[in-house]
Amino acid sequence: MAVVAEMTRLKVGTVDEVREKGVVVVAGPYCPIAVFYHDGQFFAVDNRCPHMGFPLHKGSVQDGILTCPWHHARFDLSSGCTFDLWADDVPSFSVEVQDGEVFVLVPPIDSERIRAHWLRRLREGMEHGLDLVIAKAVIHLLHANADYRDLVRVGAELGTRYRNSWASGMTILTAMANLVPLLPAEEGMRALFHGLSHVASDIQGQATRRERQPLEGSTATLEQLKRWLRHWTLVRHRDGAERCLLTALANGASPTEIADLLFTAATDRPFADGGHLLDFCNKGMELLELIGWELAPQVLPTLTTQLVSSRGGEESSAWRYPVDLVALLREAEERLPEWLKEGQERRKNGQSPMPVAKLAAELLRENPQDILEALAEATRKGMPPTELSKALCYAAALRIARFGQSNEFGDWITVLHTFSYCNAVHQTLKRLGDGAPSEVVRAVWHGAMAVYLDRFLNIPPEPLPGERKPLDDLPTDGEELRRAILETCDRTGQDLTVAALAARYLQLGHPVEPLIATLAHCVLREDADFHTFQMLEAGIRQFHEWGTTTEGQHILVATARYIAAHAPTQRASEQTFRIAWRLHRGEALYEGE
CATH class of the missing domain: 1.20.272 (Zinc Finger, Delta Prime; domain 3)
Structure with missing residues (x-):
């Protein structure tokens, strides 16, 4: 037989006392409760305004509408439902009068009901573009041990229902969701908040997508x-x-x-x-x-x-002139199936291909024909598609790590596009495995030509940290280095300094997880743009392909440098998240920090 939890019955005072005062606040089992006398009736609500926690007993009641005096959120006093969606509904409680005394009936905490409430509020917050509501929902749900993938699913459903096509917010959401298992709990909440907030922004003012149907009855293979x-x-x-x-x-x-x-x-x-x-x-x-x-x-x-x-x-002049890269690619694509077959045979015979890092160096050569020949040779000698793409990603990361100081700021996006593309190629080939068709493997060749076209952004190449001079003048303590990274990202134009700090941390052999969390925080506290989120995720995932090797360190250094180059920002989203975080902890925002 199921055990039914009983209501908590709180005495408020006599009818005359409450009527005379107009409102009385009592301590509930999990929240303060304001009991109002209005228009001949008693009403009870959570005394904390759901918007930002201001005491509602200081508000005003007129014609059954309770108004919070801080941001003027308005509520139906009887139900607690808000007229202003940005404020959220305030919990209400039953009131009974017995023998001239007023009592409030407080139900026990129902975790399933709370979870359902915040999932609903997450949907409403996204539909109406309410970032504070989204942040509150993320924090409440993850603190209640909800599966983070349930929140991602809500974002995916809304992002594909209320927009005709994929948008950058969906990419940010997926990228941040990929990082949640790798981050501390609070940073994981920030990551999901950013992803869901960007999806919400993308769907505002958009028409619902009109669905198309399969070819019903088709016998096509x-x-x-x-x-x-x-x-x-x-x-x-x-x-x-x-x-x-x-x-x-x-x-x-x-x-x-x-x-x-x-x-x-x-x-x-x-x-x-x-x-x-x-x-x-x-x-x-x-x-x-x-x-x-x-x-x-x-x-x-x-x-x-x-x-x-x-x-x-093929529609870009840079790919056609002065060298017709597309023609070179088409020629290589015709022969790629035989190269892949030859490589598979050599792998079966136990022959070892060239080292991945060596191929990456070949991909940074100045002649596109030499680059394509290096890829062909590596493929024929048995290098699997996923190692071809791994080398490609490292070469693309070095373009970022060696990004020239003489470039325009907007040129960062050019090298980012290539690196993000190469990471996508690598993840795709991992998904398809060793038998990936040549029509997909050719994406490695396309990426190699993009890396080639980015060569001018390494003229002159910026030395990697430690190449020009030792890093011995930097701190040795890991926590101090991480703190220095955060503080340095408070100032513009400090990408080389942050890269050096990250390199120093890695060279000293400190645990890498705290550094990744620090770099993530450097992004997640900012109003980061689409490309910076891409860099964070791709950089972390590619680092994990190499581990703490020299190549892996270079990838994290490139990631740190790109992130620092795009900081600081206004940090408006962090302000929103901090408000939601402090409210969840029960802090009185109206009293200051």
Whole structure:
């Protein structure tokens, strides 16, 4: 037999006392309670304004409407429901009168009800673009041990329902969700808050997406759907592309088969949309790996707008002149299947390919033909696709680490685009495994040409920390170095200093997890832009591919330098998060810190 928790019955005072005072505050089991006498009736609500905690007993009541005097949030006194959605509803309690005395009935805490409440508030906060409500919901839910993926799922459902196409907020949400298991609890909350807030911003003022349907009754095979999808992508026909994708899903195609289909079409145009297309497609797959494949028919179709509209390298003069890189790529793509086959045979025979770091050095050469030949040789000698992409990511990270001081500030985004693209290629090939089709592996070749085109941003190359002079004048204590990174990021133009501090920390062999948390905080306390979130996630994930090797250290140094170059900002989002955090801890914001 289930045990039913009893109500707590609190005595407030006599009817005459409460009537005379108009409002009486009593200490409840988990919150202060304000009991009002108004229009011949008694009403009880949580005395803390749900907006920012101001005592509601100091407010005014008129015609059944309770108004908080601080930000003028207004509530129905009988139910506690707010007329101002940014304020949230205030909990209300039953009141009974017995033998001339007033009592409040307080129910026990119901964790499931609270969880359902905050999930609902998360949805409402996102639908109405209320960042403070989103922050409160994230903090309450994660403190209540909710699975962070449930929050990501809410964001994904809204982000794909109230917008016609994938947007940057969905990428930020997925990137930050990928980092949550790697971060301390509070930073994980910040990460999810940023992701969900950006999705909420993207859907404001947008029309609900009109869904398309699969090709009902079609007998097309998966290979035929793949050919059709590539055709509709190249002729820029969204409806056709989306219906092919939906049909493959409806016919039960596996995640690996969908990845093959999607990424083949995405790489028909080299480095499409400056690398964003493949990056977005990868994030779409990663999102489904987090929240469940059953949402694929809702999530993946949002990618088709970029799929059919993106412009590739073949439409860019930089890719065509003075060297026609696209022609070189097409020639290599024709031979790639035989190179992959030869490499697989050599791996079966136990032959060892060249070291990954050596290939990365080859990818930084000045001649594009030499770069493509190095890739071909590594492939033929048995280097797996995932190691090709690992080398590519390291080469792209070195472009960031050696970013020249003579460049314009906006040039940071150019090297970021390439690095983010290369990371997406690597994650895609890891997903597809050793048997990844050549149509997807060719993305490594596309990325190599993007790295080549970025060479001018390393003229002259900035020395890595410690190359020009030793770092011995920097602190040796790990905590002091991390604190110095945070303090240095309070000032603009300190990217080289922060890179040196990060390098010093790593060279001394301090634990890397606290440094990653520090770099994450350097981003999450800022009003970071889309690209900085991309850099944080890609940098951390690529570091984990190498560990604390020299190459791994270079990747984290590049990450630290990029982050520092884009700090500080106004930090308005951090102010919002801190308000929600302090409210959750029960601090009285109206009294100051």
